[in-house]
Amino acid sequence: NSYRIASIPGDGIGPEVVSATIQVIQKLAKTLGTFDIDFEHIPWGTEYYKQTGRYVSEDYLDSIRQYDAILFGAVGSPDVPDHISLWGLLLALRGPLQLYANVRPVRTFPGTKSPLNTATDGIDWMLVRENSEGEYAGQGGRSHVGQQWEAATEVALFTRVGIERIMRFAFETAQSRPRKLLTVVTKSNSMRNGMVLWDEVAASVAQDFADVKWDKMLVDAMTARMVAKPQSIDTVVGTNLHMDILSDLAAALAGSIGVAPSSNLDPTRKSPSIFEPVHGSAFDIIGKAVANPVATFWSAAEMLVWIGEKDAAAQLMGCVERVCAAGILTPDLGGSSDTQGVVDAVCLEVEKL
Amino acid sequence: NSYRIASIPGDGIGPEVVSATIQVIQKLAKTLGTFDIDFEHIPWGTEYYKQTGRYVSEDYLDSIRQYDAILFGAVGSPDVPDHISLWGLLLALRGPLQLYANVRPVRTFPGTKSPLNTATDGIDWMLVRENSEGEYAGQGGRSHVGQQWEAATEVALFTRVGIERIMRFAFETAQSRPRKLLTVVTKSNSMRNGMVLWDEVAASVAQDFADVKWDKMLVDAMTARMVAKPQSIDTVVGTNLHMDILSDLAAALAGSIGVAPSSNLDPTRKSPSIFEPVHGSAFDIIGKAVANPVATFWSAAEMLVWIGEKDAAAQLMGCVERVCAAGILTPDLGGSSDTQGVVDAVCLEVEKL
Numbered sequence: 001n002s003y004r005i006a007s008i009p010g011d012g013i014g015p016e017v018v019s020a021t022i023q024v025i026q027k028l029a030k031t032l033g034t035f036d037i038d039f040e041h042i043p044w045g046t047e048y049y050k051q052t053g054r055y056v057s058e059d060y061l062d063s064i065r066q067y068d069a070i071l072f073g074a075v076g077s078p079d080v081p082d083h084i085s086l087w088g089l090l091l092a093l094r095g096p097l098q099l100y101a102n103v104r105p106v107r108t109f110p111g112t113k114s115p116l117n118t119a120t121d122g123i124d125w126m127l128v129r130e131n132s133e134g135e136y137a138g139q140g141g142r143s144h145v146g147q148q149w150e151a152a153t154e155v156a157l158f159t160r161v162g163i164e165r166i167m168r169f170a171f172e173t174a175q176s177r178p179r180k181l182l183t184v185v186t187k188s189n190s191m192r193n194g195m196v197l198w199d200e201v202a203a204s205v206a207q208d209f210a211d212v213k214w215d216k217m218l219v220d221a222m223t224a225r226m227v228a229k230p231q232s233i234d235t236v237v238g239t240n241l242h243m244d245i246l247s248d249l250a251a252a253l254a255g256s257i258g259v260a261p262s263s264n265l266d267p268t269r270k271s272p273s274i275f276e277p278v279h280g281s282a283f284d285i286i287g288k289a290v291a292n293p294v295a296t297f298w299s300a301a302e303m304l305v306w307i308g309e310k311d312a313a314a315q316l317m318g319c320v321e322r323v324c325a326a327g328i329l330t331p332d333l334g335g336s337s338d339t340q341g342v343v344d345a346v347c348l349e350v351e352k353l
Numbered sequence: 354n355s356y357r358i359a360s361i362p363g364d365g366i367g368p369e370v371v372s373a374t375i376q377v378i379q380k381l382a383k384t385l386g387t388f389d390i391d392f393e394h395i396p397w398g399t400e401y402y403k404q405t406g407r408y409v410s411e412d413y414l415d416s417i418r419q420y421d422a423i424l425f426g427a428v429g430s431p432d433v434p435d436h437i438s439l440w441g442l443l444l445a446l447r448g449p450l451q452l453y454a455n456v457r458p459v460r461t462f463p464g465t466k467s468p469l470n471t472a473t474d475g476i477d478w479m480l481v482r483e484n485s486e487g488e489y490a491g492q493g494g495r496s497h498v499g500q501q502w503e504a505a506t507e508v509a510l511f512t513r514v515g516i517e518r519i520m521r522f523a524f525e526t527a528q529s530r531p532r533k534l535l536t537v538v539t540k541s542n543s544m545r546n547g548m549v550l551w552d553e554v555a556a557s558v559a560q561d562f563a564d565v566k567w568d569k570m571l572v573d574a575m576t577a578r579m580v581a582k583p584q585s586i587d588t589v590v591g592t593n594l595h596m597d598i599l600s601d602l603a604a605a606l607a608g609s610i611g612v613a614p615s616s617n618l619d620p621t622r623k624s625p626s627i628f629e630p631v632h633g634s635a636f637d638i639i640g641k642a643v644a645n646p647v648a649t650f651w652s653a654a655e656m657l658v659w660i661g662e663k664d665a666a667a668q669l670m671g672c673v674e675r676v677c678a679a680g681i682l683t684p685d686l687g688g689s690s691d692t693q694g695v696v697d698a699v700c701l702e703v704e705k706l
């Protein structure tokens with residue numbers, strides 16, 4: 001079992017957490033001896049943009065398709081407006097590669113603690129985000145720029161195909177979990193078109209999943225439920241923007257955004273999927289060697305599951321959890337270790353496998 | 354000082370909390386003797402719709418303009434799709450009356466407690482929501498309905514005028530508070546038109562408020578900040594949808610959505626402003642006589658401030674806080690009182706003034 005992985009470290013602390021993760025994965029591959037994995041460095045990001053005027057190469061979609069998966073760090077730099085950098089790189093991949101399912105497991109991790117007194121037993125949610133359309137369809141414009149009567153639009157575009165495929169994916173995800181609960185998040189009281197279509201598609205897809213218990217929730221009320229009744233939640237599905245917001249909230253409620261992983265999946269497997277930490281480029285701590293690599297470790301474990309190395313992924317997560325439980329943590333989690341300290345500790349655990 | 358107030362109890366528990374509030378306000382007016390206030394009942398809502406086919410009367414905008422303010426209960430019924438009822442009544446008022454500033458004070462109230470261990474000193478935020486455009490502009494549509502290739506849009510519309518007026522209002526609000534901090538929430542990394550315009554207008558309006566310390570925050574990251582660093586937040590401004598979401602979250606983090614008030618203001622005072630609890634029609638507890646009236650009391654106090662009875666408002670809030678602090682609370686706050694029990698207790702406090 002041999003895999004070719006594109007590594008796109010990108011900007012900010014991206015290179016730090018990606019290189020930390022590659023060390024750990026290579027140690028794992030060597031120790032287990034059951035697979036090998038080749039990481040090919042791809043230099044896309046803000047430096048590349050400064051040199052070439054583009055965030056990615058001209059044939060980027062073709063060139064990226066040859067890989068089994070993509071390990072992504074972060075994109076965004078204080079030197080470039082965020083909407084340029086993000087649409088230049090990350091959003092230029094998610095939509096065009098039809099990575100329509102963004103999966104974000106959120107749970108209270110060893111070494112972290114939920115700040116909620118309503119969640120003393122911790123949190124264990126699976127968030128499914130539509131990742132190819134909706135509020136991120138990229139449509140809209142500005143007219144009369146600079147005039148007092150300037151008007152601008154942001155157009156959220158929803159298709160029946162787009163909703164149906166993510167809804168089916170979400171019901172299957174819920175079905176695979178012990179509690180088999182799904183909450184469909186919308187805002188169909190104030191948004192009368194695409195959001196009502198979401199409701200209709202949810203009701204129709206639900207008929208194929210009699211064993212999944214599902215409910216609907218407005219996105220505003222959902223935040224209050226996450227705070228007040230975290231145990232009532234299992235799997236959640238929603239639009240690109242709604243789940244962008246709810247997944248950051250979820251990670252914070254579970255204890256830390258520094259451990260939260262994210263998979264951008266093409267469930268049809270025509271395109272390579274992207275695995276990335278939820279945190280961003282975090283320019284405030286760049287170069288200080290304290291970036292928390294756990295979210296990227298966890299993202300890489302999700303990648304291993306996706307490419308077919310489920311056992312290796314479970315072993316890796318076991319090692320990471322033991323290290324975190326032992327208190328070997330970066331400062332954002334209240335620890336005193338640096339990035340390399342966490343890497344070394346995980347590698348030591350891997351050697352014991 | 355004589356005021357004419359339109360009372361629109363609406364649906365669900367709306368009539369219960371509005372009638373509770375009218376009792377208390379009338380007692381206050383009688384006790385203080387400094388103003389009087391006439392509440393005129395307006396029957397708009399789902400029953401009205403069932404009888405007339407409309408949620409409001411045909412000349413509703415003209416007829417409502419004769420009042421000094423509007424006390425609103427709730428709208429929404431299990432019998433009617435939410436997008437019909439809300440656009441039929443509440444959203445038919447907010448936009449057309451140009452009630453562009455939705456103001457939502459959020460603080461840990463006597464009798465409530467933040468569920469966050471990061472907020473042991475409680476929460477005290479002022480949320481300002483753009484209330485006339487954006488994601489609630491009402492634009493968009495569906496094509497190829499029912500076909501596999503169906504597509505639907507939700508169009509968020511932003512105008513320079515709309516952004517400028519709410520931004521100015523928010524900076525003034527921040528300026529009037531002791532800490533003078535303002536956070537401008539956007540999502541200008543993924544939304545490149547109206548959201549970038551928000552950023553531009555914020556930077557330009559800020560120049561007129563040198564004494565306000567302001568920062569920008571992406572809506573997703575803002576949720577994490579609200580959870581992890583609640584003390585870092587004072588006044589917040591954002592779009593119609595973003596603040597819809599953040600204000601529910603804020604109320605839950607502060608301790609309860611059952612006490613959260615909301616003012617829909619026309620700062621130019623051409624239209625009467627609407628004062629309403631944040632909670633909705635809550636059909637699950639209708640008729641059980643346990644609806645929490647505190648959010649509507651607080652909304653009415655905001656109304657008194659707005660029409661010019663600042664002292665009366667402060668007296669009222671003092672009474673309500675003493676009652677809550679004494680543990681006379683409805684079941685949603687862990688108490689054992691019913692709605693009328695809370696009303697009677699507040700009226701007793703008012704008598705002592």
Ligand SMILES: CC(C)[C@H](C(=O)O)[C@@H](O)C(=O)O
Pocket residue numbers: 086090244278280542543573
């Ligand atoms: C970086 C940004 C474009 C991105 C998003 O909004 O999707 C991020 O917040 C995320 O959640 O992956």
Ligand SMILES: CC(C)[C@H](C(=O)O)[C@@H](O)C(=O)O
Pocket residue numbers: 189190220439443597631633
């Ligand atoms: C009832 C609904 C339309 C409304 C909104 O979304 O604005 C409510 O959630 C609110 O916050 O006032």
